[in-house]
Amino acid sequence: MASSRFAVAVHVLALLARAGDVPVKSGEIARSVNTNPVVIRRILCALSRARLVVAQRGASGGAQLARTPARIKLSEVYRAVECGSPFSLHPAPLRRCAVGRNICAVLERVQGEVEGAIERALAKISLQDVLDELQACGAQGAKRDR
Amino acid sequence: MASSRFAVAVHVLALLARAGDVPVKSGEIARSVNTNPVVIRRILCALSRARLVVAQRGASGGAQLARTPARIKLSEVYRAVECGSPFSLHPAPLRRCAVGRNICAVLERVQGEVEGAIERALAKISLQDVLDELQACGAQGAKRDR
DNA sequence: CCCAAATGTAACTATATTGGTTACATTCTG
DNA sequence: CAGAATGTAACCAATATAGTTACATTTGGG
Numbered sequence: 402m403a404s405s406r407f408a409v410a411v412h413v414l415a416l417l418a419r420a421g422d423v424p425v426k427s428g429e430i431a432r433s434v435n436t437n438p439v440v441i442r443r444i445l446c447a448l449s450r451a452r453l454v455v456a457q458r459g460a461s462g463g464a465q466l467a468r469t470p471a472r473i474k475l476s477e478v479y480r481a482v483e484c485g486s487p488f489s490l491h492p493a494p495l496r497r498c499a500v501g502r503n504i505c506a507v508l509e510r511v512q513g514e515v516e517g518a519i520e521r522a523l524a525k526i527s528l529q530d531v532l533d534e535l536q537a538c539g540a541q542g543a544k545r546d547r
Numbered sequence: 548m549a550s551s552r553f554a555v556a557v558h559v560l561a562l563l564a565r566a567g568d569v570p571v572k573s574g575e576i577a578r579s580v581n582t583n584p585v586v587i588r589r590i591l592c593a594l595s596r597a598r599l600v601v602a603q604r605g606a607s608g609g610a611q612l613a614r615t616p617a618r619i620k621l622s623e624v625y626r627a628v629e630c631g632s633p634f635s636l637h638p639a640p641l642r643r644c645a646v647g648r649n650i651c652a653v654l655e656r657v658q659g660e661v662e663g664a665i666e667r668a669l670a671k672i673s674l675q676d677v678l679d680e681l682q683a684c685g686a687q688g689a690k691r692d693r
Numbered sequence: 694c695c696c697a698a699a700t701g702t703a704a705c706t707a708t709a710t711t712g713g714t715t716a717c718a719t720t721c722t723g
Numbered sequence: 724c725a726g727a728a729t730g731t732a733a734c735c736a737a738t739a740t741a742g743t744t745a746c747a748t749t750t751g752g753g
Contacts, residue, residue, distance in 0.1 A: 402739050404711060407634040408654050415585065415646045426728070434637060437713050442729065459721020460727040475657065484549070487633035487665065491551040491558065491580060498579040500561045503684040507677055508554050513667050519633065519647040522664035531653055538649035583742050588700065605750025606698045627718070679728060
């Protein structure tokens with residue numbers, strides 16, 4: 402089961418970007434994503450640990466981007482909220498078999514190649530690129546909603 | 548939860564490669580992988596549908612590679628047994644929000660980039676490469692076990 | 694020609710992950 | 724200091740995965 406945390410995280414960051422420097426509350430974000438505020442806070446928490454957003458507690462708190470959208474790469478977002486590899490190794494192959502004994506070492510290298518490929522693909526895309534595409538997609542879109 | 552089907556599939560194919568043209572039974576494979584024969588048969592079934600192996604039913608049946616190891620790319624194996632994307636889109640963002648309305652289209656493109664990157668990374672590795680690395684890893688390894 | 698052995702597959706179970714929800718301690722601001 | 728927000732724990736439902744049993748189907752050998 403692939404998680405949707407990355408998708409939600411990008412959605413969240415896009416909303417924060419459009420809000421500029423006014424802090425956005427988890428409840429508002431949750432409405433746009435169409436989920437529960439706690440789910441959003443969990444994502445925000447991960448993004449905050451990764452230094453991509455800053456959250457302010459207390460009354461009139463909320464979250465803002467920690468950097469300009471051009472300086473946030475999707476690879477950082479991915480690392481912040483997903484586990485990394487699209488497949489895992491099998492637990493305990495038979496050690497008294499030439500294949501079973503060594504296959505995991507080989508597969509770990511393959512796993513490394515794949516993770517690197519994902520990382521590089523996502524490093525090419527910035528949050529600003531996402532905003533630009535959103536703008537292009539929604540050329541018909543209203544400006545004055547949130 | 549990332550599945551281990553790809554890892555098991557590569558393990559299975561390596562065993563078939565080493566068996567040459569003698570058919571290997573799911574039970575024998577299961578012993579090396581250290582799992583249940585049905586789990587192996589499920590993987591073999593997917594690999595068979597992808598035309599990577601041929602299975603023979605009935606007494607003295609079993610599975611063999613459908614091609615030489617050099618002509619089997621790990622990208623084909625991955626496609627045969629895994630679902631594709633390491634992340635999924637979130638179900639139903641709010642359509643009356645400029646971001647919510649268009650984010651999924653943008654994310655689908657990102658998803659495409661990532662899937663392409665995985666595909667290309669795995670297309671560079673053949674089953675023969677895996678066999679060579681197994682050999683290198685297990686240079687100390689016995690030849691006469693299965 | 695049948696029987697043993699193998700695949701293909703359905704059905705069920707246990708376990709883990711994910712996302713949704715409630716609840717609440719903590720931390721701010723006005 | 725009161726209200727509002729985050730951070731987080733605890734729980735639940737839904738789903739995916741892998742393991743297991745069971746069995747219909749197929750096939751080759753005696």
